[in-house]
Amino acid sequence: MSTDYAIRIHAYGGPEVMVCEPIEVPPPAPGEVQISQSAIGINYLDTYHRRGVFALPALPGGLGVEAAGRVVAVGEGVAHLAPGMRVSYACPPVGSYATLRNLPARHVLRVPDGVSDEQAAAVTLQGLTAHMLLRKVTRPxxxxxxxxxxxxxxxxxxxxxxxxxxxxxxxxxxxxxxxxxxxxxxxxxxxxxxxxxxxxxxxxxxxxxxxxxxxxxxxxxxxxxxxxxxxxxxxxxxxxxxxxxxxxxxxxxxxxxxxxxxxxxPGVFAYVRTHPDLQAAADELFGLVADGALKVHIGGRFALRQAAQAHEALQSRGTTGSLVLLP
CATH class of the missing domain: 3.40.50.720 (NAD(P)-binding Rossmann-like Domain)
Known part of the structure; x- marks a missing residue:
């Protein structure tokens, strides 16, 4: 049996406080799905959590709110997702810097074949933010x-x-x-x-x-x-x-x-939480990516254990596009 890992912090601080630790993930609870993650999005919000600008629910705790992968198990009552489906998400609870995790199924989004896992991990949070800004907030x-x-x-x-x-x-x-x-x-x-x-x-x-x-x-x-x-x-x-x-x-x-x-x-997590059909918003976003109308530029790829280097690169403000972690 393979060992699963997560990036966790035991105290707030700089990139050096992040450590890669083995974890045990229980079967998904009712209403949850279990996702084997293949790509993880890195966002500036993650640095706020790491530094304690936005406090985590408890320490030690994980980081990250976005990733993509495959469903490997579903909890009782989950009907719209099944093992083998490709999915992504951008939502709390914090803890996406991991190889395997459980999440409430209501916020997990199906990813079409025309969008890679790396693209989905890099674009779900920022893409839903753009959708919110252009379809709801400003409507230019x-x-x-x-x-x-x-x-x-x-x-x-x-x-x-x-x-x-x-x-x-x-x-x-x-x-x-x-x-x-x-x-x-x-x-x-x-x-x-x-x-x-x-x-x-x-x-x-x-x-x-x-x-x-x-x-x-x-x-x-x-x-x-x-x-x-x-x-x-x-x-x-x-x-x-x-x-x-x-x-x-x-x-x-x-x-x-x-x-x-x-x-x-505006806050994208409020949008995710309250949107009457979040999958429809994601379908529009992923459709534009699949068609090439929205190009997802991945400016850096880091192994999960290199999360500290990824944060250093992000905070340098010298990067372009999105950064991803690869478990």
Missing amino acids: QPGQTVLVHAAAGGLGSLLTQWANRLECRVIGVVGSAAKAEQARRQGCDAVIVGSEQPFVEAVRALTDGAGVDAVFEGLGGTVFQDCLRVVKPFGQVVNLGQVAEGLPSVALADLGPARSISVAV
Whole structure:
């Protein structure tokens, strides 16, 4: 019998606190499925859990919220999934950095043959986030202009491609000239290298002072505040995280009525939890991936035991696309 492993932490801290340990996984409980995992998604959220920014339910504890693999067993009452099916997920409870795990079946998604396990592990969380942002939160229309920060990253790449497909004008913000070239290849109509010019002035120049209809940013702090300055009346600023600084307070008086700006801080796990047909959303996402309409760029592959190196690479902000662990 093969031994199963998981990455766990016994204290909060840097990448060095992650250790690979053998685990015992019981049979799935009623309503659960057991998944043998072949690819695991790495997300910046995982670093928050590792550092204790978002506390785990208990220590020692696992990391990760996304993976893909095959169902190997189902618990009582599970009818829509069966052993042998290829699946992925992006949801709590935390603990996807493992070779084998049990999960509630209601959040597990079927993966079509045209999407590889690596693609599914790299795209499920960020792809459902993009679906949430473009289908529920902002709903951009053809001809509108959107601004995407970190446009060469995993989520930024998907937002850029999808918004381009919706016939929007896409302006991307990236950190280097090399990332700018990638952002152009994936559909940005214009790219701003943030280290070379302030994005506020650049956006105003690119839009003849009119501004943009929507902004997607995940940095928080002063970047979020500056985004309020480049949005058209009745435009929207969407915060996706606080990689650089915390989320600042915003006075409602600063948003309107003269400026008429709205702000959204949506959470993908709320979307996963409340969507009336999550598989339909996943089917749309995976269909675009299978057709080549959404290209999933995997910027790094690491063995499960190399999770610490993967986190170091992610936090360096020098990576492009998505990172995956391979058990």
